[in-house]
Amino acid sequence: MTDPGVLVLAATPIGDPRDAAPRLADELATADVIAAEDTRRLRRLCQALDVSPRGSVVSYHEHNEASRTADLVERLREGARVLVVTDAGMPSVSDPGYRLVSAAIGIDARVTCVPGPSAVLMALAVSGLPVDRFCFEGFLPRKPGERARALVALADEHRTMVFFEAPHRVAKTLAAMEEAFGGDRRAAVCRELTKTYEEVRRGSLVELVAWASDDPRGEITLVVAGADAQVSDVESQLAGIRDRVAAGERLKDVCADVASATGLSKKALYDAVLAASR
Numbered sequence: 001m002t003d004p005g006v007l008v009l010a011a012t013p014i015g016d017p018r019d020a021a022p023r024l025a026d027e028l029a030t031a032d033v034i035a036a037e038d039t040r041r042l043r044r045l046c047q048a049l050d051v052s053p054r055g056s057v058v059s060y061h062e063h064n065e066a067s068r069t070a071d072l073v074e075r076l077r078e079g080a081r082v083l084v085v086t087d088a089g090m091p092s093v094s095d096p097g098y099r100l101v102s103a104a105i106g107i108d109a110r111v112t113c114v115p116g117p118s119a120v121l122m123a124l125a126v127s128g129l130p131v132d133r134f135c136f137e138g139f140l141p142r143k144p145g146e147r148a149r150a151l152v153a154l155a156d157e158h159r160t161m162v163f164f165e166a167p168h169r170v171a172k173t174l175a176a177m178e179e180a181f182g183g184d185r186r187a188a189v190c191r192e193l194t195k196t197y198e199e200v201r202r203g204s205l206v207e208l209v210a211w212a213s214d215d216p217r218g219e220i221t222l223v224v225a226g227a228d229a230q231v232s233d234v235e236s237q238l239a240g241i242r243d244r245v246a247a248g249e250r251l252k253d254v255c256a257d258v259a260s261a262t263g264l265s266k267k268a269l270y271d272a273v274l275a276a277s278r
Contacts, residue, residue, distance in 0.1 A: 004109035011116030015194030017048035031083035035060035127188035151180035
């Protein structure tokens with residue numbers, strides 16, 4: 001029985017083809033099957049890298065992902081090396097790939113990747129906003145009501161947030177963010193990263209809404225600061241902690257739970273409860 005093949009997810013340049021990892025050229029040249037989001041863009045990339053694929057090339061995009069996955073899994077069963085590339089960045093990150101990864105794991109095929117350019121990480125790095133903790137939210141809903149509800153749900157998110165957005169919706173999205181997060185919230189609009197007209201606009205949401213009225217063009221990544229952590233006084237938590245302990249919970253567990261929710265020191269909470277009990 002033939003062992004399953006290998007699924008390779010390969011990051012492609014988000015703008016400048018010189019950012020391609022050297023391994024990308026090797027994988028393109030040697031893969032048995034290349035599943036490309038856009039076969040025309042793949043051809044241009046191969047030309048830029050001076051690569052001639054030896055394997056078969058098939059389209060693999062959001063409209064045929066469900067049906068094409070079965071064919072690719074069958075090739076993996078046969079022992080093929082299947083390479084997945086999207087138009088830019090890493091497959092499966094707001095692009096086709098996740099369904100195939102899940103299916104490949106299901107047949108015990110090896111899944112690996114060729115690391116490379118990432119609009120998410122580059123935008124974070126140049127935004128000037130905190131990067132120690134962040135979350136990626138992808139594309140927001142297109143309908144105004146659904147978009148507003150999604151943003152309201154993120155209003156208290158403390159981590160820096162990263163979004164993708166189409167250029168013709170940037171102004172409306174920033175306005176919706178201003179409504180949900182407040183005009184003082186810091187943000188950055190990263191446009192055309194690594195390309196000739198790369199631009200990063202930093203400022204408050206109210207400032208960026210005014211800037212976006214000129215209808216920016218190109219590939220857009222939005223980075224938005226998280227909400228300020230609510231500073232909670234240790235003393236204000238004591239009554240609630242004592243009530244939970246009286247109800248049967250362990251003091252140590254309650255203090256850990258409250259510390260996680262408020263950002264306060266677990267030791268400070270524990271010591272305060274003991275001191276108040278003396």
